[in-house]
Amino acid sequence: MINCIIVDDEPLAMSLLENHISKIDDLKLVGKAQNAMQAYKTLQNQTVDLMFLDIQMPHLNGIDFLKSLPQKPRTIFTTAYRDFAIEGFELEAVDYLLKPITFERFFKSVERIMRTTAAHTEDFILVKTEGMHRKLTLSEIVYFESQGNDIKIVLITNEIFISKSKITDLEQTLSSKSFVRIHRSFIINSAFVTAFNNNEIVVNNHKIPVGRSYKKEFEALISSVSRNKLL
Structure with a gap:
């Protein structure tokens, strides 16, 4: 009802x-x-x-x-x-x-x-890109990259969208999801992690740098990934 x-x-x-x-x-x-x-x-x-x-x-x-x-x-x-x-x-x-x-x-x-x-509804965000308001399902987003006053959004299909937004606003919106900020310019989807070392992490074949001030978030992410046997 x-x-x-x-x-x-x-x-x-x-x-x-x-x-x-x-x-x-x-x-x-x-x-x-x-x-x-x-x-x-x-x-x-x-x-x-x-x-x-x-x-x-x-x-x-x-x-x-x-x-x-x-x-x-x-x-x-x-x-x-x-x-x-x-x-x-x-x-x-x-x-x-x-x-x-x-x-x-x-x-x-x-x-x-x-x-x-x-049925369960997948989470999504609404972004303004190329003059259109576009609905993007979170599970298809690999990472976000801050580029000045814009955000680059990379999908699992390798499609790229550019939207006017701030990465700090995105971080707050995605804080309870599977996304983790590992660099001042990058927020990644932890579901796509396939490899890592101390300085970078690979998500769906994209190499993303790990920022010095985000080591705690990086370590928590790796611990979670290892615990869930994703690697």
């Missing part, structure tokens, strides 16, 4: 979504809110898996409301405006539905969530 809430200041739009939800057995409507403040109270008092969130609302719009949440439920934006689509996906929204929302389009969006709820 997927607990969901509707956040929308338009009664007709809310009623339509409520009707759509009622047709799907796996969805349970646990709350409705006409503005961000009401929605915040619901999120504090209820376990919410999915939020249908309007964008143009009084006092605080949906984009800013979602940004303000420390713990974000999966979110489907529901709006009459196309202008916020890119910003919505930058917040890792599941989908962006344009009003009036047909049941067919609604079901297509929700079915994706039901499918990923039943």
Whole structure:
């Protein structure tokens, strides 16, 4: 069962979504809110898996409301405006539905969530590269390399993407994943380690230097790799 809430200041739009939800057995409507403040109270008092969130609302719009949440439920934006689509996906929204929302389009969006709820969803990051916002699955990334104000991203396929980002921001985002920073310019995916010595490490045939100030992280990585018999 997927607990969901509707956040929308338009009664007709809310009623339509409520009707759509009622047709799907796996969805349970646990709350409705006409503005961000009401929605915040619901999120504090209820376990919410999915939020249908309007964008143009009084006092605080949906984009800013979602940004303000420390713990974000999966979110489907529901709006009459196309202008916020890119910003919505930058917040890792599941989908962006344009009003009036047909049941067919609604079901297509929700079915994706039901499918990923039943099966493990791989972690991913969203990066802006070559004028596009691209979704990259973490398990396909071999390493990140800082290049001035850019980050080079190398995939297992040897594809390379360049994105505007800071390696320190990436390090924080990936800290709980299988990625380790072993140099001021490099973060590697430990799953691809195949060889190493005291000065460098090989990931998927790429030789990466080990920075002097990252010896502790390097030693912890090698200990973990050896313990799990990856080498």
